[in-house]
Amino acid sequence: MxxxxxxxxxxxxxxxxxxxxxxxxxxxxxxxxxxxxxxxxxxxxxxxxxxxxxxxxxxxxxxxxxxxxxxxxxxxxxxxxxxxxxxxxxxxxxxxxxxxxxxxxxxxxxxxxxxxxxxxxxxxxxxxxxxxxxxxxxxxxxxxxxxxxxxxxxxxxxxxxxDGIYADPIIDQDTIYYGTRKIFASRDIKNGHIIWENKDIATYSGFPVYYDQYIITQSMNYETKTFTVFCLEQRTGKVVWQRNFN
Incomplete structure (x- = not known):
């Protein structure tokens, strides 16, 4: 019951x-x-x-x-x-x-x-x-x-x-941003179609944030135990900068 x-x-x-x-x-x-x-x-x-x-x-x-x-x-x-x-x-x-x-x-x-x-x-x-x-x-x-x-x-x-969804979705300008253990991606909110993918990012628990024209998200390499913060172009998903934390 x-x-x-x-x-x-x-x-x-x-x-x-x-x-x-x-x-x-x-x-x-x-x-x-x-x-x-x-x-x-x-x-x-x-x-x-x-x-x-x-x-x-x-x-x-x-x-x-x-x-x-x-x-x-x-x-x-x-x-x-x-x-x-x-x-x-x-x-x-x-x-x-x-x-x-x-x-x-x-x-x-x-x-x-x-x-x-x-x-x-x-x-x-x-x-x-x-x-x-x-x-x-x-x-x-x-x-x-x-x-x-x-x-x-x-x-x-x-x-x-x-792939499981690990980085919870956020929405900005008709676009959804989220991450799996294999990629970080953006989708069109109207139809769910992929806009871009970044395969350098393996996200884990948490969620990204947006600021100005950038997306900030986290990544973790489970083999090397390296944590990385990525700053991405919101429009293209290209890496602006990244910082590693062991």
Whole structure:
């Protein structure tokens, strides 16, 4: 039996955003304030309660709706004023078509909001939902095809696998930036198509940030135990500079 918890919405715990508010990065902005409209509520009186299926994480607000995920990979959209559910989506039902090629472990991450799109990621893929209806716009994985070494009479064969998503997505100027253990990449938010890839970067836990026309992200070489910070051109993914830390 699934554990049912009471998810208590108290107005001081949610960072409300103004008209068409975006939430393109963890905590909403580069200062990690969790408050994009700078409005502080006047009291902490309980307005409503919502029963989720299980433990929930990181609610964000956009255009009068609240978006959050639970640990069973459900994405919720509820009404900010009433607490009534508007739509609910099971991410695992979408990711199941990719799971056979993935060995990555981990949990679903916090939602991002950009325009009319909600972006969610897990170890397998990045998912784009219409924030009004919950319909899936697209889902993309780090699909990879490798050639094996020659093996007897069978020769060289190909092997399909999916790289796990380690550097959580961020969004800027209609573009999503994120990293796997093999690459750092950017995708068009409208269709999920790859814009560029940088194969010199092997990301791990955390998320990149953007500043001006640059992307700053981390990389780790597990063989040499070398950590590197990269500064990339936002438009092309080319390395501007890098610094190693042992």
């Amino acid at each position: 699934k554990k049912i918890i009471i998810y208590t919405i108290i107005m001081v715990t949610i960072a409300s955003m103004s008209v068409a508010g975006d939430w393109p990065i963890y905590k909403g902005n580069l200062f990690f304030t969790g408050n994009n409209d700078e409005i502080i509520v006047s009291n902490n009186q309980l307005k409503w309660l919502f029963l989720a299926k299980d433990r929930v994480f990181n609610p964000v607000v956009s255009d009068g709706r609240i978006y959050f995920v639970d640990k069973n990979a459900f994405v919720y959209c509820i009404d900010e004023d009433s607490g009534n559910i508007i739509w609910l989506n099971d991410v695992r039902s979408i990711s199941s078509q990719f799971k056979a090629y993935s060995k990555s472990a981990g949990k679903i991450k916090y939602p991002l909001v950009y325009g009319n799109t909600v972006i969610v990621s897990d170890p397998i893929a990045i998912y784009a939902f219409d924030k009004r209806t919950g319909n899936v716009i697209w889902a993309r994985t780090g699909l990879r095809v490798d050639e094996t070494k020659p093996q007897g009479l069978t020769g060289i064969t190909t092997q399909i696998s999916i």
